[in-house]
Amino acid sequence: MLCYNCSKPTFKIFCKTCEKEFKLLECKRRILDDGLEVISFYKYSKIKKLLNHKHFISGYFMLNKLASYSYKRFHFDNELAYALGLDDDCSSGYSHTAILIKNMKSKNIIPLYNAIKAKNKIIYKGKSLLFRKKNKRKYELQKTLDLPVILVDDIITSGESLKQANLVLKKAKIKVLFAVVLADAKV
Ligand SMILES: [Zn+2]
Numbered sequence: 001m002l003c004y005n006c007s008k009p010t011f012k013i014f015c016k017t018c019e020k021e022f023k024l025l026e027c028k029r030r031i032l033d034d035g036l037e038v039i040s041f042y043k044y045s046k047i048k049k050l051l052n053h054k055h056f057i058s059g060y061f062m063l064n065k066l067a068s069y070s071y072k073r074f075h076f077d078n079e080l081a082y083a084l085g086l087d088d089d090c091s092s093g094y095s096h097t098a099i100l101i102k103n104m105k106s107k108n109i110i111p112l113y114n115a116i117k118a119k120n121k122i123i124y125k126g127k128s129l130l131f132r133k134k135n136k137r138k139y140e141l142q143k144t145l146d147l148p149v150i151l152v153d154d155i156i157t158s159g160e161s162l163k164q165a166n167l168v169l170k171k172a173k174i175k176v177l178f179a180v181v182l183a184d185a186k187v
Helices: 016-023 049-055 058-069 096-104 129-134 160-171
Strands: 028-031 037-043 081-085 109-112 116-118 139-141 149-156 176-184
Touching: 016 058, 049 058, 049 149, 058 096, 081 096, 096 109, 096 149, 116 160, 129 160, 139 160, 149 160, 160 176
Parallel strands: 037 176, 081 109, 081 149, 149 176
Antiparallel strands: 028 037, 116 139
């Protein structure tokens, strides 16, 4: 088969060169205007091309691999917390954020699936900030949470989705520690 990133022949998802490159994380942080800290693992430009796989089953293997290099290596020792993936479009047959939170499972992090759902299945990709603000996702909590939360998504652009989810959790008196994403389109 061919490397998912550079199309060189390989027996794995990524060729040796790309594997080495993706194992190298460039962690960045951004503080959103509601105070939420967002940690990202990659430069958006580095993984942009790979994201085309997201709409196909190949994206499942690609995301799982990337998450094993990034989310899996994420250490968090402070306290016990849930990892909550933002509800996403499952038309490709799998949830992107479910793959990411599965990889975060550790002594202190418990992945919690389908805990927050968007009532409004609007697609934000390519839409303006004004559009995003006017058309809220309307997140709803599906579970009772007794621990603080780490919010998880794949890409952050305006931060509008994370902020909306953060607000819903805040209103339910649940502590949101920070958010973790694969890449930040703005840093
Ligand atoms: Zn490659």
